[in-house]
Amino acid sequence: MTLDRMLERAVQTSPDKYALLSRDANLTYRELGNQVNSLANGLLNMGLKRGDKVAMLLPKSVQAVVAFLGVTRAGGVIAPINMRLKTDTLRVTFNHLHPFAVIADPLYQPLLLKLDKATQSPHRIILSGKPQHSAANGLHPVYFDDIIKNESQRPPGLPLDEKDVAYLNYTSGTTGIPKGAITTHGNLIWNTRGAVEILKMDARDVLMCMFPMYAHPHEIFCRSIYLGGSAVLLDSMYPKTIARTIELNHVTCLMAVPPFFRTLFPLARSGEYDFSSLRIAEA
Numbered sequence: 001m002t003l004d005r006m007l008e009r010a011v012q013t014s015p016d017k018y019a020l021l022s023r024d025a026n027l028t029y030r031e032l033g034n035q036v037n038s039l040a041n042g043l044l045n046m047g048l049k050r051g052d053k054v055a056m057l058l059p060k061s062v063q064a065v066v067a068f069l070g071v072t073r074a075g076g077v078i079a080p081i082n083m084r085l086k087t088d089t090l091r092v093t094f095n096h097l098h099p100f101a102v103i104a105d106p107l108y109q110p111l112l113l114k115l116d117k118a119t120q121s122p123h124r125i126i127l128s129g130k131p132q133h134s135a136a137n138g139l140h141p142v143y144f145d146d147i148i149k150n151e152s153q154r155p156p157g158l159p160l161d162e163k164d165v166a167y168l169n170y171t172s173g174t175t176g177i178p179k180g181a182i183t184t185h186g187n188l189i190w191n192t193r194g195a196v197e198i199l200k201m202d203a204r205d206v207l208m209c210m211f212p213m214y215a216h217p218h219e220i221f222c223r224s225i226y227l228g229g230s231a232v233l234l235d236s237m238y239p240k241t242i243a244r245t246i247e248l249n250h251v252t253c254l255m256a257v258p259p260f261f262r263t264l265f266p267l268a269r270s271g272e273y274d275f276s277s278l279r280i281a282e283a
């Protein structure tokens with residue numbers, strides 16, 4: 001089993017079910033599969049080779065999940081990066097990565113321009129939206145939406161193996177230079193399978209993980225895809241926003257660090273929001 005085959009299984013069994021739910025966009029499994037194929041084909045047409053690394057500077061979003069799965073489907077290695085790191089630390093990380101391309105939010109155009117100059121190695125830039133300032137003129141980006149719209153939705157058909165590296169999970173850098181921990185397709189599948197069996201999750205579950213996109217990003221979507229369930233994407237730490245999202249989407253499984261749950265206790269006691277759907281609070 002690989003991420004590629006796991007997604008394809010969900011597309012075949014639940015094509016019209018929502019795979020991803022967010023404030024900005026919802027995607028069914030069929031739509032998710034098509035977008036992942038389009039991005040994978042776009043990257044391959046740009047020259048991506050098996051094992052090439054692609055850095056990602058995106059908040060938690062539908063596009064971030066598509067980017068993760070699209071890179072791996074093309075045989076590449078995705079490297080989600082903490083956008084809050086200082087430029088000097090990011091420069092060291094990029095020099096270590098030597099990424100084939102960078103998929104980024106337009107907000108990070110000035111940062112990418114600095115990194116290009118500091119590393120003296122221009123990167124292929126894929127932006128998740130339209131340019132917002134003149135920095136784009138020095139980057140010559142292509143656009144995520146254009147790739148999704150114009151590339152083939154047929155699977156590239158690359159033979160992936162569970163021993164292939166799927167992504168680099170970078171450490172926080174609090175005690176030194178961030179290091180990319182190698183994570184294979186097999187690592188992700190077995191980690192996911194163990195969690196869903198122990199917690200007795202199934203396809204009816206609606207999962208929400210509060211980790212940021214650069215910290216164990218697979219926890220955000222792997223379990224739901226493995227099950228053919230739904231994942232809610234929320235890039236906010238405001239307790240009322242989180243409570244409202246749980247209520248509106250009938251979230252059943254919530255994953256977060258322990259202090260996070262303490263912020264929800266007053267709202268749960270107040271009765272202002274309906275938490276009745278929630279059956280698993282995982283820390």
